[in-house]
Amino acid sequence: MSDARIAAAAPQAIRREDYRQPDWLVPEIALDFDLDPAATRVRATLHVTRNGAHDRALVLNGDGLEAASVKVDGVAAQNWRMDGQDLVIPLTGDAHTIETEVVIAPERNTQLQGLYASSGMLCTQCEAEGFRRITFFPDRPDVLSKYKVRMTADKARFPVLLANGDPIAQGPAEGGRHWAEWHDPFPKPSYLFALVAGDLVANTGSFTTMSGREVQLGIYVRAPDLPKTDHALHALKLSMKWDEDVYGREYDLDVFNIVAVDDFNFGAMENKGLNVFNSRYILADPDTATDWDYDAIAAVVAHEYFHNWSGNRVTCRDWFQLSLKEGFTVFRDQSFSADQGSAAVKRIEDVRSLRASQFPEDAGPLAHPVRPDEYIEISNFYTATIYNKGAELIRMMATILGPQKFRAATDLYFDRFDGTAATCEDFVASMEEAGGVDLGQFRRWYSQAGTPRVSANLVQDGATTRLALAQTVPPTPGQPVKEPMVLPLKIRLFGEKSGAPLTDEQLVLLDKPEQELRFEGLPERAVLSINRGFSAPVIVDANRSAADLAFLSAHDDDPFARYEAMQQLMLDTLVAAVTTGKGEHGALIDAVRNTLTDPSLDRAFIAEAVLLPSDSFIGDQMAVVDPDAIFRAREALRADLGNLLEPEWRAAYEGARANRFEYSPAAKGARRLKNVALGYIAASGAADAAELAYAQFDAADNMTDRQGGLATLVNGTSSLREKAIQAFYQRYAGNALVLDKWFQTQALSSRDDTLAAVEKLARHPDFTLANPNRARALVGAFSINQRAFHDPSGRGYRFVADQLIALDKLNPQTAAKLVPPLGRWKRFDADRAAKMRGELERIVASPGLSKDMFEQATKSLD
Numbered sequence: 055m056s057d058a059r060i061a062a063a064a065p066q067a068i069r070r071e072d073y074r075q076p077d078w079l080v081p082e083i084a085l086d087f088d089l090d091p092a093a094t095r096v097r098a099t100l101h102v103t104r105n106g107a108h109d110r111a112l113v114l115n116g117d118g119l120e121a122a123s124v125k126v127d128g129v130a131a132q133n134w135r136m137d138g139q140d141l142v143i144p145l146t147g148d149a150h151t152i153e154t155e156v157v158i159a160p161e162r163n164t165q166l167q168g169l170y171a172s173s174g175m176l177c178t179q180c181e182a183e184g185f186r187r188i189t190f191f192p193d194r195p196d197v198l199s200k201y202k203v204r205m206t207a208d209k210a211r212f213p214v215l216l217a218n219g220d221p222i223a224q225g226p227a228e229g230g231r232h233w234a235e236w237h238d239p240f241p242k243p244s245y246l247f248a249l250v251a252g253d254l255v256a257n258t259g260s261f262t263t264m265s266g267r268e269v270q271l272g273i274y275v276r277a278p279d280l281p282k283t284d285h286a287l288h289a290l291k292l293s294m295k296w297d298e299d300v301y302g303r304e305y306d307l308d309v310f311n312i313v314a315v316d317d318f319n320f321g322a323m324e325n326k327g328l329n330v331f332n333s334r335y336i337l338a339d340p341d342t343a344t345d346w347d348y349d350a351i352a353a354v355v356a357h358e359y360f361h362n363w364s365g366n367r368v369t370c371r372d373w374f375q376l377s378l379k380e381g382f383t384v385f386r387d388q389s390f391s392a393d394q395g396s397a398a399v400k401r402i403e404d405v406r407s408l409r410a411s412q413f414p415e416d417a418g419p420l421a422h423p424v425r426p427d428e429y430i431e432i433s434n435f436y437t438a439t440i441y442n443k444g445a446e447l448i449r450m451m452a453t454i455l456g457p458q459k460f461r462a463a464t465d466l467y468f469d470r471f472d473g474t475a476a477t478c479e480d481f482v483a484s485m486e487e488a489g490g491v492d493l494g495q496f497r498r499w500y501s502q503a504g505t506p507r508v509s510a511n512l513v514q515d516g517a518t519t520r521l522a523l524a525q526t527v528p529p530t531p532g533q534p535v536k537e538p539m540v541l542p543l544k545i546r547l548f549g550e551k552s553g554a555p556l557t558d559e560q561l562v563l564l565d566k567p568e569q570e571l572r573f574e575g576l577p578e579r580a581v582l583s584i585n586r587g588f589s590a591p592v593i594v595d596a597n598r599s600a601a602d603l604a605f606l607s608a609h610d611d612d613p614f615a616r617y618e619a620m621q622q623l624m625l626d627t628l629v630a631a632v633t634t635g636k637g638e639h640g641a642l643i644d645a646v647r648n649t650l651t652d653p654s655l656d657r658a659f660i661a662e663a664v665l666l667p668s669d670s671f672i673g674d675q676m677a678v679v680d681p682d683a684i685f686r687a688r689e690a691l692r693a694d695l696g697n698l699l700e701p702e703w704r705a706a707y708e709g710a711r712a713n714r715f716e717y718s719p720a721a722k723g724a725r726r727l728k729n730v731a732l733g734y735i736a737a738s739g740a741a742d743a744a745e746l747a748y749a750q751f752d753a754a755d756n757m758t759d760r761q762g763g764l765a766t767l768v769n770g771t772s773s774l775r776e777k778a779i780q781a782f783y784q785r786y787a788g789n790a791l792v793l794d795k796w797f798q799t800q801a802l803s804s805r806d807d808t809l810a811a812v813e814k815l816a817r818h819p820d821f822t823l824a825n826p827n828r829a830r831a832l833v834g835a836f837s838i839n840q841r842a843f844h845d846p847s848g849r850g851y852r853f854v855a856d857q858l859i860a861l862d863k864l865n866p867q868t869a870a871k872l873v874p875p876l877g878r879w880k881r882f883d884a885d886r887a888a889k890m891r892g893e894l895e896r897i898v899a900s901p902g903l904s905k906d907m908f909e910q911a912t913k914s915l916d
């Protein structure tokens with residue numbers, strides 16, 4: 055294909071600077087659905103009003119729709135036309151009633167956007183631009199409407215009919231059908247519209263709000279899943295209370311419903327009064343859900359609930375402002391989770407996931423600012439940068455303002471922008487005004503991509519100690535030159551001899567390329583603790599010795615900094631081992647032993663602290679990633695740690711053996727440490743390790759222990775391995791969420807035959823690309839398996855590309871999300887890089903490529 059033809063076929067980029075107010079507003083809409091999986095008739099009545107003085111026609115977005123009829127003010131219109139997918143209607147007055155009718159086929163909707171069928175039910179997903187696949191509408195978040203919804207459906211197949219807002223009326227209809235009407239009194243953008251029809255049962259409850267209103271709560275699932283909904287319902291009540299206590303935000307409708315669906319592109323969706331969830335973030339019981347699942351369910355339930363204020367009551371003006379709702383809401387759910395258990399462990403987990411997903415994104419071809427300047431397909435911008443880095447920005451502002459002013463600022467923001475579609479700038483301006491601070495330079499966090507790097511050098515010279523700080527922000531695509539950022543760094547000095555703090559903790563705002571701090575008359579040699587609590591999302595190079603890091607891992611009073619010191623010590627040790635082939639690890643072994651046996655530490659913290667950094671994070675520290683050398687060095691260190699500390703691991707394992715499942719921070723911590731210890735016992739090569747793992751697997755009364763035992767066996771060579779894989783499969787046959795774990799555990803195996811095993815699993819009768827969870831469990835997990843994916847043959851790359859090309863035909867949104875691992879080619883040796891590029895080129899050249907994949911793959915080639 056010639057360049058000119060590629061350019062002609064290339065989808066257009068949308069630019070933030072091109073934002074214009076909507077030409078027409080739609081204060082009210084009535085929707086009438088005649089639901090049927092094969093052919094659903096949608097009648098829409100829009101009350102439209104001209105916005106400002108202009109003579110432009112009404113443009114209603116559509117995607118795959120055909121207008122069966124168009125009426126203006128009750129009369130069949132003749133003068134409408136199609137402009138591509140959109141319906142264009144010239145109008146003479148300033149206010150009109152528009153009626154349209156379309157027929158759609160939910161059962162043929164494999165993209166899972168718009169109205170689709172999943173396990174016998176019908177449901178919708180509209181964010182970001184799915185509403186236009188249901189009916190013609192100005193499908194943009196700054197058009198807010200009051201919705202009235204009427205649904206008619208077969209009563210036997212779809213006994214439950216739900217939509218946003220409050221139920222108004224219901225009744226029988228002809229031919230075994232019935233109808234229901236729902237009204238949502240709160241104006242909302244189309245992306246928050248939802249309906250669900252299905253054969254569902256509800257776990258119900260109620261919540262009395264701070265002003266004494268009673269809200270009816272319902273978690274809707276298929277009947278067999280009902281026993282698995284208590285945890286989600288409980289989390290919902292905790293979230294409602296927490297948002298009142300911490301942000302003063304009360305729920306505003308009489309009902310709040312959640313529906314679990316099996317086929318879902320993301321985690322969950324915050325539709326007003328009717329959240330729709332991926333069933334993996336609702337369903338839990340001890341036999342099928344891990345502690346990770348339980349925690350994630352509570353976090354996602356909280357996240358979607360919190361959107362009722364940060365997203366729904368105050369929504370986004372345009373999709374470039376996506377982090378306005380997502381960054382803030384992630385920050386809110388992180389704070390909620392921190393308040394439910396160990397705040398330190400929660401912070402460690404959040405930083406680990408930021409480093410695993412956002413840092414590489416920020417350092418690669420898909421790097422973009424938290425408030426992007428352009429996109430081709432907005433679905434590609436539901437990223438770790440928008441969500442997790444966005445949350446770090448809110449956290450930094452909260453740190454700079456302090457808790458009281460931060461609360462005053464969020465109050466101001468909610469009050470001022472309630473009922474409107476706002477911008478990131480509106481949020482920052484509220485912080486500035488209520489906080490009494492100047493955030494002028496801080497705003498660069500919204501516009502500059504890339505992870506800032508800080509170097510910190512502590513030099514003690516007689517009575518004077520100097521801390522030299524310097525920052526740089528690396529170039530990113532489209533942004534070759536960067537300005538200095540405002541980096542809030544929490545700092546404290548500790549005495550090497552006494553182990554005691556030599557200073558108070560201080561918050562340093564590093565806002566210049568270089569800055570120096572002085573300390574006078576410190577009584578002994580000082581060790582630097584910096585970026586405590588991970589106060590800024592940056593990479594710190596503090597030039598500290600192994601002895602200093604070991605010291606901090608034992609003496610720092612900030613638990614995150616303690617964890618961080620150990621991580622840095624592990625990283626330094628591993629990077630030295632990878633690059634030189636050997637490494638001195640005496641300081642590390644002692645530090646791990648000390649942490650493991652420190653009676654003052656809780657088990658969840660110990661488990662996090664003694665875990666080695668992942669292969670991919672080690673690779674991120676290197677100029678050219680050598681996956682084989684990293685794997686060997688990490689395995690060798692794991693074996694040494696396992697061997698040298700075997701009695702300690704066994705003691706930790708025994709001490710953490712719980713005999714009855716309980717979901718509490720202490721019990722979770724015990725299981726976490728037990729499974730980490732099991733991994734080290736296996737790494738030591740101990741003869742009984744496989745029996746230990748199998749016994750745990752077999753006798754477990756909970757999924758955390760069962761999957762932990764399985765994972766250890768799956769990485770090993772014992773004959774018990776196959777037995778466990780089979781037993782697990784038999785036990786959970788028919789349970790889709792647990793079979794996902796079965797696929798995922800095998801795809802993540804560190805064995806050298808994993809590539810072949812995964813190719814085979816892709817042909818397993820239970821494997822399907824049609825279900826996003828299943829696709830991610832095998833293909834997504836495999837593509838982050840550094841050893842197998844990067845097999846020197848290039849077969850791992852080819853496997854993933856084949857799967858993505860096939861998946862793109864069904865579900866472009868989910869396929870496009872899986873491109874980034876192939877896009878990391880620049881980080882690898884020439885041979886691997888060429889093979890990865892080759893697969894990206896094959897993707898770009900495949901016929902009928904979606905714009906989702908086009909954007910991800912072409913940007914990844916640059």
Ligand code: PHE
Nearest residue numbers: 181182320321322323324436
């Ligand atoms: N807005 C949802 C959330 O974070 C995510 C989502 C985006 C879900 C797009 C579906 C489609 O909370």
Ligand code: ZN
Nearest residue numbers: 357361380383
């Ligand atoms: Zn969200």
